[in-house]
Amino acid sequence: MKKNVLIIGAGGVAQVVAHKCAQNNDVLGDLHIASRTKAKCDAIIDSVREKGAMKVPGTFESHQVDATDATAVADLIKATGAQIVINVGSAFVNRHVLEACIRTGAAYMDTAIHEEPDKICETPPWYANYEWKRREDCEKAGVTAILGVGFDPGVVNAYARLAEDEFLDTIESIDIVDINAGSHGKYFATNFDPEINFREFTGTVWSWQNGQWQANKMFEIGREWDLPVVGKQKAYMTGHDEIHSLSQRYPNADVRFWMGFSDHYINVFTVLKNIGLLSEQPVRTAEGQEVVPLKVVKACLPDPASLAPNYTGKTCIGDLVKGTKDGKPAEVFIYNVADHKEAYEEVGSQGISYTAGVPPVAAAILVANGTWDVGKMVNVEDLDPKPFISLLNRIGLPTRVKDEQGDRPVDFA
Amino acid sequence: MKKNVLIIGAGGVAQVVAHKCAQNNDVLGDLHIASRTKAKCDAIIDSVREKGAMKVPGTFESHQVDATDATAVADLIKATGAQIVINVGSAFVNRHVLEACIRTGAAYMDTAIHEEPDKICETPPWYANYEWKRREDCEKAGVTAILGVGFDPGVVNAYARLAEDEFLDTIESIDIVDINAGSHGKYFATNFDPEINFREFTGTVWSWQNGQWQANKMFEIGREWDLPVVGKQKAYMTGHDEIHSLSQRYPNADVRFWMGFSDHYINVFTVLKNIGLLSEQPVRTAEGQEVVPLKVVKACLPDPASLAPNYTGKTCIGDLVKGTKDGKPAEVFIYNVADHKEAYEEVGSQGISYTAGVPPVAAAILVANGTWDVGKMVNVEDLDPKPFISLLNRIGLPTRVKDEQGDRPVDFA
The missing domain is CATH 3.30.360.10 (Dihydrodipicolinate Reductase; domain 2)
Structure with a gap:
């Protein structure tokens, strides 16, 4: 059982994640969103407020963070009390946000493979280049890390x-x-x-x-x-x-x-x-x-x-x-x-962002209620799909x- | 009658101009070439030497110049003793090189309309925006300025x-x-x-x-x-x-x-x-x-x-x-x-550069021998075409x- 969510990123997918988290804040607890540009986070929170998306009264705060700085992200996790991090920032930040989760014990999820800015299409399997190298560290720290839990992958x-x-x-x-x-x-x-x-x-x-x-x-x-x-x-x-x-x-x-x-x-x-x-x-x-x-x-x-x-x-x-x-x-x-x-x-987002942004919120809910809080690094096919698919049926992706x-x-x- | 040529520019057309001037240096006298990057001028002179293009032994020197600086160009005209300037630099430098010629009395020729970097396709007729504004100044100074004497225009x-x-x-x-x-x-x-x-x-x-x-x-x-x-x-x-x-x-x-x-x-x-x-x-x-x-x-x-x-x-x-x-x-x-x-x-250049680079050298020869040394600003159709066409027949463009x-x-x- 975990609660309080920190969203990393403030693009189109983050907008969907924010709305869906708000719609489920009775389960997810306090909500936080952080990106390089705080104003983009504020605009997303404004849009959540405009739609009246918060299911119950609660916290939704914006923060500025350089997500390539694991220490800054870890500090933000501690400061916000977030036990779940939904990383929908640029693919270039993934390994740094994962590192912050390993250090703090927060659950981690993302929607795309980590990429280094100066490299394109590295050798397969791609997950072995960055993410899977941290499997042992996640297991040792009891950190739930669900890789690639958007629509595709996810x-x-x-x-x-x-x-x-x-x-x-x-x-x-x-x-x-x-x-x-x-x-x-x-x-x-x-x-x-x-x-x-x-x-x-x-x-x-x-x-x-x-x-x-x-x-x-x-x-x-x-x-x-x-x-x-x-x-x-x-x-x-x-x-x-x-x-x-x-x-x-x-x-x-x-x-x-x-x-x-x-x-x-x-x-x-x-x-x-x-x-x-x-x-x-x-x-x-x-x-x-x-x-x-x-x-x-x-x-x-x-x-x-x-x-x-x-x-x-x-x-x-x-x-x-x-x-x-x-x-x-x-x-x-x-x-x-x-x-x-x-x-x-x-x-307030188009369909491509919607299909990518709803699934990590479903995953967050399943981590929050303990169903998917497995205390290790997994890809989505490693988990029981039935609660995930049933939940998606209810929150917008039948x-x-x-x-x-x-x-x-x-x-x- | 004028002699000694300064070529402005060191691109593909300048390469052709350099070779053709060398092939006619008995008429044209000392040759000079200047551009922002002196090494490009040196490479062109090397190529002239490799082809043995100089008709008679003579001067061919390279210089560094910022051709948007009329004073620097005027100083170079004086230092080299050039009485004819063939401007085949970027279209952005034309008005500055023309200014240098008006100040020094050197004959001016180019192969394209003047352009300002931040403007595209100004109001017609284009020549009236920059070049023709200097007609009186050319006439007063007795400066021969032949505008657009490449192939097209020219x-x-x-x-x-x-x-x-x-x-x-x-x-x-x-x-x-x-x-x-x-x-x-x-x-x-x-x-x-x-x-x-x-x-x-x-x-x-x-x-x-x-x-x-x-x-x-x-x-x-x-x-x-x-x-x-x-x-x-x-x-x-x-x-x-x-x-x-x-x-x-x-x-x-x-x-x-x-x-x-x-x-x-x-x-x-x-x-x-x-x-x-x-x-x-x-x-x-x-x-x-x-x-x-x-x-x-x-x-x-x-x-x-x-x-x-x-x-x-x-x-x-x-x-x-x-x-x-x-x-x-x-x-x-x-x-x-x-x-x-x-x-x-x-x-050593492709055909497009060749057709653009040979005509200004023909014009320079006609200025050097007095045929086209009209002491004012003209477009090519203002001049008798027959000596020009006959000369082009002999130097590569029949x-x-x-x-x-x-x-x-x-x-x-």
Whole structure:
């Protein structure tokens, strides 16, 4: 049993986390939010107050912190009395915030792999480069650390585990498909921080197939999917966090990630990449200024949070898991459909932020009530998925299952 | 009669100018080259020495100068004894180098309109914004200033005048067409300084039609041309310097400029422009760094000079002039075809630089021998084109004419 939450970060996902924590502050206790820019935290708290999102009267305070400074974060954890840290800051801060949790005993959760600013797409499995090196330290300190508990990674890991626990006897392949069929009306924009978004697609596309890592190029392998609600959509094999943990639990299964991209997105991406504008390595201008091109591209693109008010349409993210049941081939598609406009109306963020921000709050609630407070470092598939999925059904991300018995909601409450 | 040449600039065009001056140093006298980076001047002189380009033994010296500092340029003119300044530096330095020539009495020539770094595509006619404001000063000082004496502007202005003098009685339209049918083998590159190149295409496309300025957007108006040697090519109406002077001499004619662009170029340009990466106005990165996006794009793209060794194919640039002859409709296409590889073999530059760099040397020779030493400010169409075209025939840029009497060389020597 733990309580009092410190949110690290103040972007679009943090906005969702803040609203959802507020909606559940009877369980979560005092709420705190901290980022490099305190004004962004204040704006989020204002938005929570405007929506009247706090379930019961309680604390919600903002703080300034450099989240790459573990000591500063640890001090803030102590000062706020937070026993749960939801880290939705930049992926560059993860290892420092984790360090602060290990030092203070607070539970840790994040939604994406740690990244170092000057490195792109390191060797697989990615979690082994930073996070898993702290497994022993977490166990020794009794620290609950739930890695990658957004939607993907996160809920999709729970879906894989659910397929294992409830639907199939053996698992031969896990294809995670992420389609955003929404429209933001801009010439071009990324749904997350452009810096992180592009970094996902500039390196090698790692997948786990035939018991080994397979390397491909971005946009090398595409196929059309026909999914519930969003219909026929082209998606491309993409490197993604969850492959790097699921492949350890399911070494005999093929584990792939597919992300939907429009031809327009691919064209823009290809132009920027080929010219070198997506590089994280600095170039020198004729005037002698050292500049990281990717940071300039980011400065030119719309702020992802600014897309929310006019975003329409739906997302569909799910796992197609194939294997056997009772000795016969079987498959199941476990998925969620979210709506951009509904998300904005509820929490002031677009659907992509919503799907990423609701799951860590569900995890925080499960840590707060003891269900997931396991006192060690885990990926989501290491935990019982049923309470997580049932809770998500109640707080905004309902799960459905489609198999030979039809397309239906699932719940375990 | 003037002698001793100071070249301002050390880019791809300056390289051509240096070689061509060396090949004619019996007429031109001492040679000097100056730019912000002296090492680039030294490299050009080394290349001249390697090719054994000096016609007779003589001086060729390098100098460091900030060409936006008119006093520094004037001091250098005095120190070198240069009576002719060929300015092929950045378009941002033109008004300062002109000022230095007015102060010292040296003849001035450039190949492009003056530009201020923070302004794009000012109101037409462009020459009236900066250059023509100094007409009186030039006349008073007896300074010969030949504006825009590259290929386009420059030779194409002489072609228009040649049509007036030799081929037609009245002129109804002048369509200047610039096709580069060469291939540099890179994903994307500009043939000139990317900063200047893109600035040409991000503003309004001004043309002179029906006796007034007409405003269009870039790539709004395109048509296929069928030209000698390079064949069928798509070209788009583009804003360009020479329209702004030719429209004054031929106010009753339509004056348009057409530049060839591949679909690939247009796609890359469109992506960069729509995202805002071609902006000359600074943006601020998340880290607080002020950066001009266009300068970062420039830093990422290949140095135009680096394209030369592998550039193959030909350029075709000419004027299609329509009007009447002996009371009947008539038209003439006056043009040059240049070859990238031949240019590289002769002077170490690609064909685009070659076509821009040879004409100002021809003009310098005509100033040196008195033919064009007019003691005032002129655009090229104000001068007798025949000695210029005849000289260009001899030093690397032969002119041909195509009309109802066939396709043939022209010469007036």
